[in-house]
Amino acid sequence: MMDIRKGMAEGDKVALAKLITMAEDGRRDAMDIIRDMYGKTGGAYLIGITGPPGVGKSTLTAGLARIYSSLGKKVGIIACDPTSPYTGGAILGDRIRMQQLFTDPNIFIRSMGSRGHLGGLSKSTRIAARIMDIFGMDYIFIETVGVGQSEVEIAGTADTTVMVLAPGLGDDIQAMKAGIMEIGNVFVVNKCDRDGAEKTAREIKAMLDFNGDAAWRPQVILTAAQENKGVDDVMDAIGRHMEYIKDSGVFINKRKEHIRDEIMDLAAQSIMCDIMNGLSKEELSNIVDKVANGETDPYTASDRILKTIRYHLNGRDFD
Amino acid sequence: MMDIRKGMAEGDKVALAKLITMAEDGRRDAMDIIRDMYGKTGGAYLIGITGPPGVGKSTLTAGLARIYSSLGKKVGIIACDPTSPYTGGAILGDRIRMQQLFTDPNIFIRSMGSRGHLGGLSKSTRIAARIMDIFGMDYIFIETVGVGQSEVEIAGTADTTVMVLAPGLGDDIQAMKAGIMEIGNVFVVNKCDRDGAEKTAREIKAMLDFNGDAAWRPQVILTAAQENKGVDDVMDAIGRHMEYIKDSGVFINKRKEHIRDEIMDLAAQSIMCDIMNGLSKEELSNIVDKVANGETDPYTASDRILKTIRYHLNGRDFD
Numbered sequence: 001m002m003d004i005r006k007g008m009a010e011g012d013k014v015a016l017a018k019l020i021t022m023a024e025d026g027r028r029d030a031m032d033i034i035r036d037m038y039g040k041t042g043g044a045y046l047i048g049i050t051g052p053p054g055v056g057k058s059t060l061t062a063g064l065a066r067i068y069s070s071l072g073k074k075v076g077i078i079a080c081d082p083t084s085p086y087t088g089g090a091i092l093g094d095r096i097r098m099q100q101l102f103t104d105p106n107i108f109i110r111s112m113g114s115r116g117h118l119g120g121l122s123k124s125t126r127i128a129a130r131i132m133d134i135f136g137m138d139y140i141f142i143e144t145v146g147v148g149q150s151e152v153e154i155a156g157t158a159d160t161t162v163m164v165l166a167p168g169l170g171d172d173i174q175a176m177k178a179g180i181m182e183i184g185n186v187f188v189v190n191k192c193d194r195d196g197a198e199k200t201a202r203e204i205k206a207m208l209d210f211n212g213d214a215a216w217r218p219q220v221i222l223t224a225a226q227e228n229k230g231v232d233d234v235m236d237a238i239g240r241h242m243e244y245i246k247d248s249g250v251f252i253n254k255r256k257e258h259i260r261d262e263i264m265d266l267a268a269q270s271i272m273c274d275i276m277n278g279l280s281k282e283e284l285s286n287i288v289d290k291v292a293n294g295e296t297d298p299y300t301a302s303d304r305i306l307k308t309i310r311y312h313l314n315g316r317d318f319d
Numbered sequence: 320m321m322d323i324r325k326g327m328a329e330g331d332k333v334a335l336a337k338l339i340t341m342a343e344d345g346r347r348d349a350m351d352i353i354r355d356m357y358g359k360t361g362g363a364y365l366i367g368i369t370g371p372p373g374v375g376k377s378t379l380t381a382g383l384a385r386i387y388s389s390l391g392k393k394v395g396i397i398a399c400d401p402t403s404p405y406t407g408g409a410i411l412g413d414r415i416r417m418q419q420l421f422t423d424p425n426i427f428i429r430s431m432g433s434r435g436h437l438g439g440l441s442k443s444t445r446i447a448a449r450i451m452d453i454f455g456m457d458y459i460f461i462e463t464v465g466v467g468q469s470e471v472e473i474a475g476t477a478d479t480t481v482m483v484l485a486p487g488l489g490d491d492i493q494a495m496k497a498g499i500m501e502i503g504n505v506f507v508v509n510k511c512d513r514d515g516a517e518k519t520a521r522e523i524k525a526m527l528d529f530n531g532d533a534a535w536r537p538q539v540i541l542t543a544a545q546e547n548k549g550v551d552d553v554m555d556a557i558g559r560h561m562e563y564i565k566d567s568g569v570f571i572n573k574r575k576e577h578i579r580d581e582i583m584d585l586a587a588q589s590i591m592c593d594i595m596n597g598l599s600k601e602e603l604s605n606i607v608d609k610v611a612n613g614e615t616d617p618y619t620a621s622d623r624i625l626k627t628i629r630y631h632l633n634g635r636d637f638d
Contacts, residue, residue: 031618038616052372252611259610259617260603264591266621271590272583284579291578292571297357298578299350302585 005033008135013108016135020110023127026269037134042255044076044133047238048155049143050183051164056190056225060164061141062101063231064238068139069106076132076140077101077109078125080154108132122154123265126258156183159254160241162234164188165204167196185218186237192222192230216244278308324352327454332427335454339429342446345588356453361574363395363452366557367474368462369502370483375509375544379483380460381420382550383557387458388425395451395459396420396428397444399473427451441473442584445577475502478573479560481553483507484523486515504537505556511541511549535563597627 004022007015022030047064049057058079065075101107110128125142132140144155155161163184187208189201201220208218219237223230245251287301323341326334341349366383368376377398384394420426429447444461451459463474474480482503506527508520520539527537538556542549564570606620 035616035618038618039613042613256607256611260607262617263606263610263620263624264594266617267594267624268587268591270621270625272587275583275586287582288575288579291582292575294358294361297354298581298585299354299357301582302589305582305586306589 005037008033008037011136016108016131017110020128020131023131024124034131034134040136041130041133044129044137044140045160045242046129046158047139047141048158048161048183049141049164050145050155050161051188052166053145055164055166057143057145057164060162060188060190060223060225060231060234061143063225063228064235065101065107065139065141066104067231067235069104073106073138074136075107076129076135076137077107078112078128078132078140078142079109080112080125080142080144108135108137122157125154126157126262126265130262157254157258159245159251160185160238162186162188162238164190165200166191167194167200185216185241186234187218187220188223188230188234189220190223190225193224193227197222215248216241275305275308279305283308324356327352327356330455335427335450336429339447339450342450343443353450353453359455360449360452363448363456363459364479364561365448365477366458366460367477367480367502368460368483369464369474369480370507371485372464374483374485376462376464376483378544379481379507379509379542379550379553380462382544382547383554384420384426384458384460385423386550386554388423392425392457393455394426395448395454395456396426397431397447397451397459397461398428399431399444399461399463427454427456441476444473445476445581445584449581476573476577478564478570479504479557481505481507481557483509484519485510486513486519504535504560505553506537506539507542507549507553508539509542509544512543512546516541534567535560594624594627598624602627 004015004019006012008019019030019033023034049061051057061077065077068075101109110132112124112128129140129142142155142158161183163186165187167189187204189197189204191197201222204220208220219240221230221233221237223234225231242251245254284305287296287304290296291298291301323334323338325331327338338349338352342353368380370376380396384396387394420428429451431443431447448459448461461474461477480502482505484506486508506523508516508523510516520541523539527539538559540549540552540556542553544550561570564573603624606615606623609615610617610620
């Protein structure tokens with residue numbers, strides 16, 4: 001126990017990794033540590049990186065992380081994309097390139113790859129980001145694959161969201177129109193040495209003209225992340241957007257939204273614990289069986305459970 | 320109000336669509352209708368269709384739906400994929416082909432496309448499936464794009480999950496290895512008239528040998544859904560898997576899992592309503608501000624909220 005607090009305070013990445021795992025498992029001792037160290041949070045800036053598979057999101061993230069690290073900044077990366085090289089689902093060349101990141105003392109990578117997070121990937125991501133924030137990260141990247149609606153939205157909870165595309169993704173851009181395009185604060189056309197990069201950039205700009213948000217006009221930047229071309233420009237664009245949201249009050253509102261979600265999650269979690277404690281496994285399975293047999297319905301069953309925990313709550317001490 | 324109950328009982332698809340929207344909005348009158356009609360559920364068989372974008376999931380789903388419809392079965396389709404032709408994010412040819420489905424009296428399509436479902440796409444899908452079940456659907460397809468982890472898992476909650484791939488997706492198959500491959504009960508290599516289809520099928524089989532589940536060996540089927548080639552074979556494979564899970568008890572266990580999740584969702588939802596009712600908007604925003612200012616932390620804030628609702632719960636009538 002003590003080593004994790006100590007490790008977190010001393011910047012030990014092993015302690016950081018362990019604490020995230022403990023929190024994902026819902027362990028109370030992890031929550032206690034987070035509660036005690038909560039005062040240290042608030043310093044991290046969250047950057048979402050999203051886009052279709054194969055456009056080079058990880059390479060761009062790696063390039064950005066390296067620049068921030070060279071400026072002495074501490075960087076966390078949360079990779080929610082199963083096709084990401086961090087997660088092992090990648091070709092060998094990519095994986096070797098990524099290894100450099102793992103040995104950089106300023107960079108910490110957490111893969112949310114293959115563990116089950118059903119209904120909870122966004123929550124797990126939130127907790128991992130919170131713990132990285134406590135650890136003292138200056139920037140936290142959240143990389144998700146921008147095809148599934150819910151995963152795009154996870155990236156969209158970041159302070160600045162970078163939407164990465166590549167030339168020749170005609171259909172994908174079509175698909176992006178469906179409510180997803182609005183999430184990008186900065187657009188990147190990666191692999192810009194390929195045919196059609198300018199055309200893709202023009203299409204994105206046309207779409208932005210159409211869906212124009214008067215207050216913030218996203219830049220569209222051409223990069224070749226593998227050759228490190230244009231990565232600085234992306235960093236500058238992120239910096240400009242950061243200034244914009246800090247000046248306009250968007251930033252503090254996002255922070256408050258995160259806090260509200262966090263409080264509500266904690267309250268719901270605590271109540272769920274009460275339900276589970278107030279109800280034996282046998283009682284729960286009896287109720288489920290009754291619904292399965294058609295003797296009752298889930299609504300009546302839920303009311304019955306709430307009745308049970310009401311008495312439990314009555315007997316509970318709060319402070 | 321009355322028309323929706325009547326419409327649901329009489330098989331009116333407009334009433335069905337309306338009820339799903341009402342339930343998504345969390346309206347209590349929708350819940351009352353579901354509760355009253357709950358006895359009608361349990362007849363529908365859930366089929367998940369997942370795989371990377373562009374492999375032809377929607378075309379295969381359409382082909383399967385048409386066959387079931389021609390056999391007099393009622394079919395619901397829930398499309399969670401923003402690149403799906405149902406959602407509008409598709410090229411014109413596809414969309415025209417899909418229109419036939421919309422006019423088929425036995426088929427109902429619900430797109431979960433671009434509305435926000437953050438943290439809740441799986442829940443929204445569950446509710447839509449439940450309402451379609453009440454409506455009297457025999458088969459319900461849940462189509463998700465199999466790249467994002469959480470969306471694959473949504474398809475994986477179906478009774479039978481069909482994993483669709485296409486030739487020449489080397490990297491994607493690599494990625495699928497990362498914990499996603501196990502979800503498929505039936506594998507389809509679509510666009511089998513393209514080069515490399517046999518090779519892709521062989522790779523999948525090799526992977527299945529490696530991850531062998533002794534009890535159920537998934538079939539790998541070659542299709543060209545656009546030419547309607549092999550679609551019957553997929554239907555047969557689904558039928559065989561259905562028999563297997565019904566005989567082996569897997570089916571009834573899945574049903575009970577769904578019921579348990581449903582009861583827990585309802586309980587949590589009801590408690591969240593209590594929290595929101597027990598707490599004014601002002602109180603909540605005060606607590607959030609205090610955390611934002613560093614005066615307190617989310618854990619203490621959550622405890623305070625629970626204390627508030629405890630008194631509220633005390634005064635509540637349950638039956």
